[in-house]
Amino acid sequence: MGKASRQASRERLRQERLKEQRRAKRTRTLVVAGAALAVVLLVVGGGYLYLSAERRADQRAAEQYADLPPQTVQQDGSVVLAREGADAPVVEVYADYQCPGCRQFELTSGPTLQSLAAEGRAIVHYRPVSIFAQRPDPLGTNSLRGGAAARAAADFGKFVQYNDLLFEHQPAEGQAGFAPEDLKQWGSDAGIDDPAFAERVDAESTVADRFTGEYYPDLVARAQDALGEDELAAMSLRDLIDWGSGNGVDASFLDGTYVGGLIDATAAVGEKYAEGDNAFGSTPSIYVNGTLLGNEAYSGNGIEEAVESAEPGEVDTRPLATDDSAATRESPDSKE
Amino acid sequence: MDTEDRPAAGPAAAPAAPDRPPGTARRLAAVQPWATLAARLALAGVLAYAAATKLPPALSVQSVEAYQLFPPAVAEFIGLTLPLLEFALALLLVVGLATRYAAAATGLLMVVFIAGIVSAWARGLSIDCGCFGTGGPVAPGETAYGTDIARDLVFLALAVLITVWPRSPLALDRAFGLHR
Structure with a gap:
């Protein structure tokens, strides 16, 4: 190479x-x-x-929520959702925020109720109650905290939005939930930015804890000694509290609180629908012009048909005077 | 697009520029990777900050709409993707992956931004540039187009610096044998 x-x-x-x-x-x-x-x-x-x-x-x-009609807080803490001057059947919704059936009702029929109210075809009267108030923590406290927070949200015109959020986040039965921090967060999710809401939620949560943790066990123990099981079982919570007030179990910490208002509202529905076919027995109870709906309440169509076939009705509560915050704290007994 | 192919392109590889004493070239060669690293981090910081302040996307979409250049659907798309693109580029610059391409894309983005601001200025719109968060209409006389353009030019200069001299320490590119 x-x-x-x-x-x-x-x-x-x-x-x-x-x-x-x-x-x-x-x-x-x-x-x-x-x-x-x-x-x-x-x-x-x-x-x-x-x-x-x-x-x-x-x-x-x-x-x-864009075309939601006005929400008006009533003297007993309930909320009326209706167009101004609406001439339509009244749908009363009695619900406990801890009750799974109420959650089902809200999921299936809640949106229909909102649009019926928006179209002026129904006057929707939301009447939160606490059927679980006498149950131990966490069931009783969840129920009271949730109901009281919804009432606080109503003060800021956001009851309907908050009602939806509470049911969306309903704790499973027997589990702790509706923590004050969450309740406050959902308030801001619903568009409430006034710090007074958070303060109210905290205050009501303290009341709920005291009711379930100290006051109620003490009350029951004394009542059992004094009255006996049978008489005790026949008493409503309101009656029991009244008995306690006369027998050395001070209930004044409930005065003016939304927790107290919730307990009063629960007693009031028991008296309003005391017996017969329309007797209030459980939640959710849906009444159209005072007539209890059955299973048809659990579908949007069922609710719509019930409303369509009913005559216009009257709301049986009065709006809360907004400039008189003291009235907020009055017990609903005033409507009797 | 590789410096190594064109040794004369940067002071890093330049044996000696004829008009410069050899000592200066060596010093430049020593300084350049650190200057590029600093530019990378600075630009990444600016991009990440710009992306973060544009969220939630409603703000960003509003900023894009204020330019009145796109139909609503397009403005919506740009408003959602722009902060994400800025964030992605920031990520690439921080880790030094495809440094040169990421810097070139950032430079291109700055050119587009400057063009947008110039167009808003030329059309007499009174808007905030929406570069960092708060976009939308502002009172006439409260516009800051000149400042905005000057600022974007500085960022453009950083992007050009990195594109031309992409070699820097602490870069993933090195693990792949690029810009060593």
Whole structure:
């Protein structure tokens, strides 16, 4: 082999090696660029799906309540949702925020009730009660805390929104839930930014804890000694509290509280629908012009038909004077 | 797009610029990777901050709409994806993956931003540029187009610096054998 040809082949090898290096480098660059592109697509694509879903949910929520008619707090702490001057059947909704059936009712028929009220075809009267008040923690406290917080939300014109949020987050029976922190968060989710709401929630939660944890066990123990099981079983919670007040179990910590108002409202429905076919026995109880609905209440269509076939009715409570905050604290006995 | 192929492109590889004493070139070569690293981190910080302040997306969409350049659906899409793109670019710059391409894309984004601001200015719109969060209409006389453009030009300069000299320490690119 000549010197020239050796040099030529060495040169060829060098060229090959250079080409090889360049190719490897191109591959590396492609791999890196591909990895970077994957990162970008993942962040932008994934983020887009997440953000647009969140945005759609926000828009739905805004639209859902956009044409809600006025919500008016009543003297007994209940809330009337109706167009101004609406001439329509009255639908009373008695519910406990801890009751699973009430949650089912709200999920299936709640939106229908809201749109019936929005269209002026019904006057919806939300009347929260606490059928679980006499149960131990956490059932009783959840029920009282939830109901009192809903009443506080009504002060800020957001009862209906808050009512939906409470049912959406209803704790399972027997589990702690409706924690004050959550209750406050849902308030701001519903659009309440006044710190007075948070203060009220905290204050009511303290009352609920005291009621279930100290007051009620003490009351029952004394009543058992003094009255005996049979008489005790026949008494309503309101009667029992009244008995306690006359027999050294001070209930004044309930005065003016929404927890107290909830207990009074529960007693009031028992008296209003005391016996017969329309007797109030459990929650949810839905009345159209005072007539108790059966299973048809659990579907939007059923509610709609019941309302369609009813005559216009009258709300049996009076609006709360908004400038008189003391009236808020009055017990609903005033309506008798 | 690889510096190594064009050794004369950067002071890092420049043997000696003819009009410069060799000592200066060496010092520049030593400083350049750190300057690039600083630029990477600064630009990433700016992008991440811009992305974070644009959220929730309602703010960002409103900012895009204020430019009155796109139909609502397109403005919505841009409003949602722009902060995400900024965040993704910030991520690439921080870890130093595909540094050169990420910086070039950021530079391109700055050019687009500047064009948008110039267009708003030229059309006599009174808007906040929406560069960092608060976009939308503002009172006439409260616009800051000049400042906004100047600021974006600084960011553009950083992006150009990284694109031209992508070699820097603490970069994932090195693990792949790029810009060593």
